[in-house]
Amino acid sequence: xxxxxxxxxxxxxxxxxxxxxxxxxxxxxxxxxxxxxxxxxxxxxxxxxxxxxxxxxxxxxxxxxxxxxxxxxxxxxxxxxxxxxxxxxxxxxxxxxxxxxxxxxxxxxxxxxxxxxxxxxxxxxxxxxxxxxxxxxxxxxxxxxxxxxxxxxxxxxxxxxxxxxxxxxxxxxxxxxxxxxxxxxxxxxxxxxxxxxxxxxx
Amino acid sequence: xxxxxxxxxxxxxxxxxxxxxxxxxxxxxxxxxxxxxxxxxxxxxxxxxxxxxxxxxxxxxxxxxxxxxxxxxxxxxxxxxxxxxxxxxxxxxxxxxxxxxxxxxxxxxxxxxxxxxxxxxxxxxxxxxxxxxxxxxxxxxxxxxxxxxxxxxxxxx
Numbered sequence: 001x002x003x004x005x006x007x008x009x010x011x012x013x014x015x016x017x018x019x020x021x022x023x024x025x026x027x028x029x030x031x032x033x034x035x036x037x038x039x040x041x042x043x044x045x046x047x048x049x050x051x052x053x054x055x056x057x058x059x060x061x062x063x064x065x066x067x068x069x070x071x072x073x074x075x076x077x078x079x080x081x082x083x084x085x086x087x088x089x090x091x092x093x094x095x096x097x098x099x100x101x102x103x104x105x106x107x108x109x110x111x112x113x114x115x116x117x118x119x120x121x122x123x124x125x126x127x128x129x130x131x132x133x134x135x136x137x138x139x140x141x142x143x144x145x146x147x148x149x150x151x152x153x154x155x156x157x158x159x160x161x162x163x164x165x166x167x168x169x170x171x172x173x174x175x176x177x178x179x180x181x182x183x184x185x186x187x188x189x190x191x192x193x194x195x196x197x198x199x200x201x202x
Numbered sequence: 203x204x205x206x207x208x209x210x211x212x213x214x215x216x217x218x219x220x221x222x223x224x225x226x227x228x229x230x231x232x233x234x235x236x237x238x239x240x241x242x243x244x245x246x247x248x249x250x251x252x253x254x255x256x257x258x259x260x261x262x263x264x265x266x267x268x269x270x271x272x273x274x275x276x277x278x279x280x281x282x283x284x285x286x287x288x289x290x291x292x293x294x295x296x297x298x299x300x301x302x303x304x305x306x307x308x309x310x311x312x313x314x315x316x317x318x319x320x321x322x323x324x325x326x327x328x329x330x331x332x333x334x335x336x337x338x339x340x341x342x343x344x345x346x347x348x349x350x351x352x353x354x355x356x357x358x359x
Contacts (some may be wrong), residue, residue: 003241007224008227008229009226009227009228010226010227010228010280011226011227012223012225012226012227013219013224013225013227013230014218014219014220014223014224014225015218015219015230015265016224017219018215018218018219026281026284028241028244028245028248028284028285029284029285031241031244032238032241032245032284032287033216035234035237035238035240035241036237036238037234038232038234038237039231039234039235039236039237039238040225040230040233040234041224041225041230041233052317064214064215064218065214065215071280079301091212092212093349094211094212096213096215100301101279102254102283102284102298102302103276103279103280103283103299103302103303103306104299105303105306111323122294123283123284123295124283124284124285124286124287124290125287126287127230127231127234127235127238128231131227131230131234134215134219135227136214136215137213137216138213138215138219138220139216139220141210141216141233142209143208143209143210143211144208144209144210145205145206145207145208145209146206146207146209147207150206154208184301185299185300186305201325
């Protein structure tokens with residue numbers, strides 16, 4: 001069963017053996033991503049300034065995770081994600097993909113999820129927010145789904161969470177009610193709720 | 203393809219990242235924040251540069267602004283969001299997102315309200331100078347007001 005545990009300050013992660021591919025057409029944003037992941041102890045970092053360059057890097061193999069900007073001129077991060085899930089050779093097809101986006105309307109979060117991204121993160125990129133998603137990807141046990149209309153990590157989430165109308169008693173319990181976004185631009189919590197709805201029963 | 207196929211696939215992060223050794227979450231976040239500090243000056247320069255460009259191109263001082271594509275405004279506001287980490291707790295990135303919202307909604311509703319754009323640009327400039335000295339409540343009030351303006355002036359309020 002998948003779990004969505006909040007990471008604790010004392011939890012340990014070892015990322016020095018993981019090969020990150022960072023994709024953004026904006027050089028400063030790319031630099032920010034690189035600084036953050038190198039701060040996490042990552043030593044193997046590849047950078048691409050377009051989806052086309054990212055595809056080449058992915059075809060060379062060896063990439064373990066992709067962090068990509070959403071809005072890039074020409075081919076977007078969503079299209080890159082779709083290519084990874086549907087056309088890239090195995091095992092590249094299964095690499096975790098995290099989409100990083102500046103302006104985040106609800107439709108884009110849904111698009112990212114439906115293209116097969118693991119998570120969507122709102123800019124500006126904050127180390128703690130990114131690390132929490134890496135933590136979840138590392139610890140979760142989501143199956144990979146291949147269907148005609150969708151290829152990617154299982155979008156359903158098995159945990160029922162606390163009873164309705166309660167916030168739960170455990171420190172890592174998600175709130176029972178996520179609520180609806182009132183603005184088109186979503187907060188990180190709202191994005192997370194859409195990527196991993198907590199009320200679905202399998 | 204008929205029916206869905208469920209597969210367990212190797213997750214290298216699960217294999218390598220979780221286990222003995224490594225650094226703690228607290229240390230990783232601290233190191234990453236320290237690494238980002240080195241980019242802070244560049245981020246602030248980019249924010250200032252984009253703010254100037256937005257004001258020059260889309261501010262009330264440009265009589266030709268009606269002929270410009272709002273996509274340019276969206277792109278420049280997006281760059282402020284990218285670099286927003288350089289001025290944390292200023293509300294500037296949220297304000298830049300509100301600008302993007304305004305552009306998207308204006309496009310969808312086929313409205314271009316220059317008064318609304320002026321308010322957003324003025325708020326960007328105020329938050330650049332005073333955002334970090336405002337309390338969270340004050341920033342929220344400013345941004346909520348902006349959000350209301352966005353909805354109303356884009357024809358949705």
